[in-house]
Structures are given as structure tokens and as C-alpha cells.
Amino acid sequence: MVNQSLKNKKIIISAGASGIGLATAKICLARGATVYICDIDNKSIKKLNKHPLTNKRLFTYICDASNENQVSIFFEKIKKKTKKIDALINNVGIAGPTGSLEKIKSKDWENTIHVDVNSHFYFTKKSIPLIKKSKNGSIINISSTAGILGF
Numbered sequence: 001m002v003n004q005s006l007k008n009k010k011i012i013i014s015a016g017a018s019g020i021g022l023a024t025a026k027i028c029l030a031r032g033a034t035v036y037i038c039d040i041d042n043k044s045i046k047k048l049n050k051h052p053l054t055n056k057r058l059f060t061y062i063c064d065a066s067n068e069n070q071v072s073i074f075f076e077k078i079k080k081k082t083k084k085i086d087a088l089i090n091n092v093g094i095a096g097p098t099g100s101l102e103k104i105k106s107k108d109w110e111n112t113i114h115v116d117v118n119s120h121f122y123f124t125k126k127s128i129p130l131i132k133k134s135k136n137g138s139i140i141n142i143s144s145t146a147g148i149l150g151f
Contacts (some may be wrong), residue, residue, distance in 0.1 A: 009086040014058030014065050014123050017044035020142060021091040029053055038063035038074050057143045065092040065119035075126040084133035092119040
């Protein structure tokens with residue numbers, strides 16, 4: 001018997017077209033959820049668009065999660081499909097620059113902050129009104145151990 005523990009749940013996954021995000025999406029779909037994925041990687045989105053549940057219970061969008069305007073557009077598209085969501089999975093993250101601090105370029109550091117911190121803020125801010133409508137929603141923030149241990 002297939003586990004349908006997420007049947008009729010609506011879940012947003014940022015950076016969901018590959019890696020941990022895709023693995024999470026597959027589990028959510030297998031358990032009955034409708035999944036809204038965005039990713040900056042057009043190639044991975046195109047590959048995912050061949051999935052048999054695309055435009056049924058799987059919806060994919062190109063979006064740069066570090067760009068607030070693109071995140072807003074992504075959420076406007078979601079709002080055309082549903083009035084509420086049950087979960088947001090903030091999966092976006094990059095490793096960022098490593099090395100001695102005096103050699104790290106400010107531009108690389110700022111890009112890492114935009115992707116790893118600001119994107120989570122943008123997604124959470126935009127998802128809260130939709131999650132409130134579910135009355136029982138969740139926000140899950142995924143991070144690597146680098147966020148705790150550093151390099």
C-alpha cells in the first residue's frame with residue numbers, strides 16, 4: 001500500500017529541480033502532495049518537466065531565489081493555482097567562497113548572503129499569507145553543516 005500521508009497537501013520547494021530538493025519533491029509526490037518547485041537551473045527544470053505528474057501535481061518554474069522580484073513573480077504564479085499551501089521547504093543554498101578572509105572577494109561574499117540568507121527571507125515572507133490559510137502549515141529551512149561549523 002502506498003503511503004498517502006501527504007495527500008492533498010500543497011508544498012513549495014525552492015531549488016527543487018535537483019539534489020536534496022528533487023529527492024524531497026519525489027517523496028512528497030509519492031505520498032500524494034502537490035508540489036510547486038522553482039529552480040535557477042533551466043536544464044534541470046526542463047528534465048523535470050518530463051515527469052508524468054507535471055502540470056497535474058507537479059508544477060515547475062524558473063526562478064532566481066536571490067532575486068526578490070523573481071520570487072514575487074513565482075508566488076503570483078502559485079496563487080493562480082492554489083489559495084493556500086501547507087508547507088514551504090527553503091532548500092536554496094550555495095557553498096560560497098572559502099579561503100582566508102582577506103582574499104575573499106566582497107562580491108562573492110555578498111552573493112552568498114543573497115542566496116543563503118535573503119532567499120529564505122523572500123520565500124518565507126511570501127509564503128506566510130498562504131500558510132496562514134492552511135491553519136496548520138510548516139516552514140522547513142534546510143542548511144548544510146557548513147552553516148553551523150564553517151570552514
